[in-house]
Amino acid sequence: MSAVTKVSSFVNEAFVDFSVEENRKAMEAAIAKVKGELGKDYPLHIGARKVMTEARIVSINPGDVNHVIGSVSKADQALAEEAMQAALQAFESWKKVPARERAEYLFKAAELMRERKHEFSAVMILEAGKNYAEADADTAEAIDFMEFYAREMIRLSHINETQPLTKVAGEDNNLTYIPLGVGVVIPPWNFPLAICVGMTTAAVVAGNTVLLKPASTTPVIAHKFVALMEEVGLPEGVINFIPGSGAEVGDYLTTHPKTRFISFTGSKEVGLRINKLAADTAQGQIWIKRIIAEMGGKDGIVVDETADLEAAAQAIVASAFGFQGQKCSAGSRAFIVESVYDEVIEKVAELTKQLASGLPENNYYTGPVIDQSSYDRILQYIEIGKTEGRLLTGGGKAPGNGYYIEPTVFIDVDGSSRIMQEEIFGPVLGISKAKNWKEAIALYNNTEFGLTGAFFSSNEERIAEALDTVHCGNLYINRKCTGALVGAHPFGGFNMSGTDSKAGGHDYLLLFTQAKLTSRKI
Template sequence: MERYNLFIDGRQTPPNSDRWFDSDNPFTAEPWAEIARGDAVDVDRAVRAAHQAFIQGAWPAMSASQRGLLLHRLGDRIAAEAARLAAIEVRDNGKLYSEMHAQLQYLPQWYYYYGGLADKLQGSVIPLDKKGYFNYTRQEPLGVVAIITPWNSPLMLLAWKLAPALAAGCTVVIKPSEFTSASTLAFVELLGDVGFPPGVVNVVTGFGAEVGSPLVEHPLVRKITFTGSDTTGRHINVQAAREFKHVSLELGGKSPNIIFEDADIASAVNGAVSGIFAASGQTCIAGSRLLVQDSVHDAVVEKLLALARSATMGDPMEAGTQVGPITTRPQYEKVLSYIDIALADGARLVLGGAAATRPACGKGWFVEPTVFTDVHNSMRIAQEEVFGPVLSVIRFKDEEEAIAIANDVRFGLGAGVWTSDIGRAFRMSERIQSGTVWVNTYRAVSYMSPFGGYKDSGIGRENGLDAVNEYVQTKSVWINTGAASGNPFVIR
């Protein structure tokens, strides 16, 4: 059993409680590491260390260019450690090593990109309507940022928040998911190697009530950025509003993946499988509602089932594995419960529908790739986020009905459109209510392109130029260059 401590003020430190909790390997269903169980005392220590690092010392004394150089160096260190960090993530969350290693190899680009942006956060000179004044604006960092990350892609989703926050000049306290904390604790050890001052990045691990709530409520935290369920996101938003804290919330999804009759069916089916069975469906952008036009419905379903049946399940560290386990025992049970709900509501099960018992799956928390047809959009299986390898196939007649079904859900994170008609591609992209629309592809992301949700899928944007603006505030500066003082009781 490996043991991981907290990371506060540049040092590994044991928790105030002197308690640790197990982190389970989803493939073996057995604990492999002990994680420090933080509490409100640890949160206070971490936030105060971050606040101190923000207001004085080496970090605020650095130029923006110097901060950017540190981010570049961090990217280099991640590249050198990609294989090791990926293996830790697989052991902790059960996702495929092939995907985690690819993510870790791509991850340095976030730190390079925002390292390059660090010294380009510039204000403006305002050409005022008033003579005798000079007015300009400054972009200033918000302060201490609380970063709360989920269990499905810990280091990738951490980078989406950490890189722009550091580029802006903020300091941070990270609370990773209690299910997948190990890779974050391994990652932050790299910060001292490249020269980040102590206190700039801190990690407190533990549970929501003991760490998450004290972190969100701490008076020195000025912003909370969170990825996770809409239920938790709503709670965080309420807590943050009490003290007018800034928030970025990337929440759930129930994304429509829409196949029209003029689509390249083979490519569309490949995209449908990628959208729901890759990562065992444990992505917020999972294309869990497959909308198929009536005229090609049967052909699409036939090809879909053939491809899904061929998926190899087993050890996520093996190169040939295509579908790994569900990351947590509670999530595994939740996915199975939604299969029962769909059956009770009248959906037709055409593939899977049970825990996987293949020998290659061992004792792990595996669910067979599952497909339902005859799904109506009002069913719970079509309205609620399952976060597992469960696909609902829904028929539609024409473009108008496809739009109506796609938007008839409280989420709006992603959507896919498969068509050879360029006019339809533009029309659908305009009318679908989601933060991202993919046309003839699915599940593509980049550090250069903004990502976020409509409706219950969240607030704010990550990635691209938009993300760094989430961590700064604008200050307006007025300088009198010769204007008369005038009547002191009248606004200038």
């Protein structure tokens, strides 16, 4: 099979239908297996060394806080420096490995993850509080990222064939994409496998080496990925696993003179801090550090009077409350044209009240939020919402031995209010009334963010204008604003949503490489 054929054969990993009894039982068996392994100790991976430390990050089940998922060793600055040196050493050989050979590690890892798909999903059900479908989609996306970026690296290695340079008589000209160096990868907890895998493997397949600092609430699933890469034979030091404090380890590596790039997904506040720290030139630094950042959103759905109102209501509820609203793409705002406003909010209320809450391992649609800090913050926003709008449904804690919050809807909310402007990252939806569809778009655009949005209408002229004027990185017409697929919906946003680094797109790997032109007289 030629490289070009291999590249063009990418197909998204299929989602599992858990209404089929066989599939449901398979997931239940995987959960039981993972539960039998709870409480294990996990080491740092620094070059060839597995390091156990006294300081630990203890991962707990947010749906049942009495259960410890695992105890993960915690790096300090000295261990972070050791990891940096291991990554620098590994880079000298890894950068010389042919692109096709680097890609093969990803193909092998994707195949193994596919074989053990339910086990990876089960870890996230217990560690992150995802239901079966959300966890399965997370694992599927991780597989997709590895397959897609492997093919993309092969394509870039043949760039002179697929995108030939202009011919010049008497010269042999070639463009190659070479790696940057050592990068710091800081993934989030809400897609603790997919985004962790995507960010890390994009950097690695491009020829870089990585210092991986996973989210402190979901370090066990990140370790499972690192162990998988070790299993497929990835050379030592290419991925160094160093969980640790953001203030201690994160800042140290961000300001390190040998750090070539930082790839980050998380909050606006942390992303801006990383950008600021990285902008300063450390003593001995000989490059401008590259920042690849995805920093969240305040996404929304606009509905006009010509829309399919049932479909719009379903999309609003799915976008707002899928995985408890803990997605940077979550539709936490809706703007409805006044002539259909009452009808839409009635449908939204009915659908929201149907959402069952309970343990993710029992596959309830609504599970817990991630931790105590998030729980307290979201409940505070709900109290703020009670002063800024009219409570339609929800509005408080939900039962369970974990961080459960009722899916909450506020209506008649002013577009400039706090719950319509600040990222809550929880199951809270605000709805505003608009005089007409143009005002609804203006209300949507009134935000510092610009990640995802959706526009519901059956009027083609309005849709055409929405395509031009709704300001976000990923705009969807007549569908929910969550659920981007690798290769189909390159993902990244405008403004304070980040650097519009389109993960899962054809230009993403360029962010982890630098283009070198060579010209030889013949």
